Amino acid sequence: MSRAFNFSAGPATLPEAVLRQAQAEMLEWDGAGASIVELSHRGPEFMEVARQAEADLRTLMSIPDDYAVLFLAGGATAQQALLALNFAAPGQTVDYVVTGHWGKTAIKQARPYVNVNIAADGEAGGFRDIPARADWRLSKDAAYVHYTANETIHGVEFRDIPDVDNAPLFADFSSSIASEPLDVSRFGVIYGGAQKNLGPVGVTVVIVRRDLLERAGQPRADIFSYASHAANDSMLNTPPTWNWYLAGLVFKWMLAQGGVEEFARRNARKSKLLYDTIDGSGGFYRNEIAPGVRSRMNVPFFLHDPALDAAFLKDAKAAGLISLKGHRVLGGMRASIYNTMPEEGVQALAAFMRQFQQAHG
């Protein structure tokens, strides 16, 4: 087939213009005599790629100067362990708000190092809503408060930054980073794997308020220290250079498209179209998330009869719509519609869903 509309939850679709540039530069980067994937991370070529990527991300997300921006390996899951190691004393209390699968994962990584207080947990309600802020039981002296801005599997998204006055706010933004304007100054740490809204797999962005880097944390290897990574411009060891470069191409593309303000508008239109299609299907399709916290990024949905799932996936693929199978935790379907998914893709999916319903309704 030719290039399809790819609704994968991550690794996820990339702008064709970015892939074409990476393709053109695969044998040689900018007259350097070698591909960027072959050049030293300490050479002038990659140093400039890295500098430009950071500058562009700072512009894109309006990141204040008192925040460090790190480009690291290991994915968001590794950061979930490192947050505890770097910013909490051994056994210190930390507050976690759990609104889905990834919030639970975050706790699992932190537990060996800290005393986890689950300040709020949506699991009893099947993670279909976010516990009301008034019901959160925050600790008096937590090292930090952690939440998951968007739950990739359950399709639940915070539409506002929660107010917490007791401790710095840490947030996993893996699946919604740079999808709309965000007041970074409200956070202590924002982190996310790049492979959803920011581009390629294999590099993770960590945005950390610099004063937090002075916390002692707990005994750990130097390679696990954010302060060391910050002091070495994320080149404490060999970083994932090509992935960082490709992320930089996506940042440039996003800026050229109009920045996060424009993507906020597109993402609102895309998600509204999909939810309207589901809600307007008379129960043929179903999404059970409370309307106020439905994710703009990941739209899980179920067919009224699971026996139709296989036909739905097969026909969708034939129509050039791929990677719609839901996560194994929930089953059903899921359409991930990050920044990099064009509106035409979502329009094609909505049209296909209506056709499929007509044929099988």
Add this chain to the structure above:
Amino acid sequence: MSRAFNFSAGPATLPEAVLRQAQAEMLEWDGAGASIVELSHRGPEFMEVARQAEADLRTLMSIPDDYAVLFLAGGATAQQALLALNFAAPGQTVDYVVTGHWGKTAIKQARPYVNVNIAADGEAGGFRDIPARADWRLSKDAAYVHYTANETIHGVEFRDIPDVDNAPLFADFSSSIASEPLDVSRFGVIYGGAQKNLGPVGVTVVIVRRDLLERAGQPRADIFSYASHAANDSMLNTPPTWNWYLAGLVFKWMLAQGGVEEFARRNARKSKLLYDTIDGSGGFYRNEIAPGVRSRMNVPFFLHDPALDAAFLKDAKAAGLISLKGHRVLGGMRASIYNTMPEEGVQALAAFMRQFQQAHG
């Protein structure tokens, strides 16, 4: 310029055939409707890429079935911390043999977790030789013995696997993995960043004897557990898929070229030519490493007059020979001539060195 001979120590040169295939598949992989960098790591396409890469590496390196092969993020430095966390009890003694910069780094990462016994240390001799095995002071009950098979900066390489009978042997093979036949069964753990002999930056190979995965190690996050990574086929979280894929293309290329036996012959010829050029220069070029342990992979050398360094690098670049500047720790020059450096590249470098000497001798 067009593609040069690139002597970078890592990230390092890749076979042009591999880059051309990655280029051809950048927009769409094998009829999947998307690039491999855009597809889910849990989808059938990438699962097959991953399976094939592991199978090919097992063939290439003759890895026995009782060894697990992991493809991880984080680089070799992260593994140096994880070795201690996974395979030693808190504060247990571990033996380290230090033959250069990277052996020191390995100790730095392990120290927060274990009692490091430096069994041998070549630093007093400027790391120009490897301490004789008879002089090593191994512990009685070490959790493991660690050494660096090839020191990328100092250019010192073990030409034989050391005999240690007290504990499993762990080795950092980052810069010499798969460069010649190796008896894997002599080791407990072999690890290495792929960006030197195995291909692309951003993925690290860890080969571990399966019985060691049963060791309790020390309290740690699940993402830091080799046993969990092994149980999840290196997909505990989203792995660096594109990097893994590119490594797989290099494995296929190496097998097609004749495997490690053929690369052992090429690497012997390449390094001999360079050392002969240096030794035959009457002191114009100089390498001070003991001949029996000179690295076949990284050849550091110095011009008799450092004032000529800038001209050497400038003229080399004009001749299509790049990335020859030595590591900042040592200065001078360094030619890294991994599996992926063709013999023509080393012949061109040797010819250039003779010409430069004639012009400035």
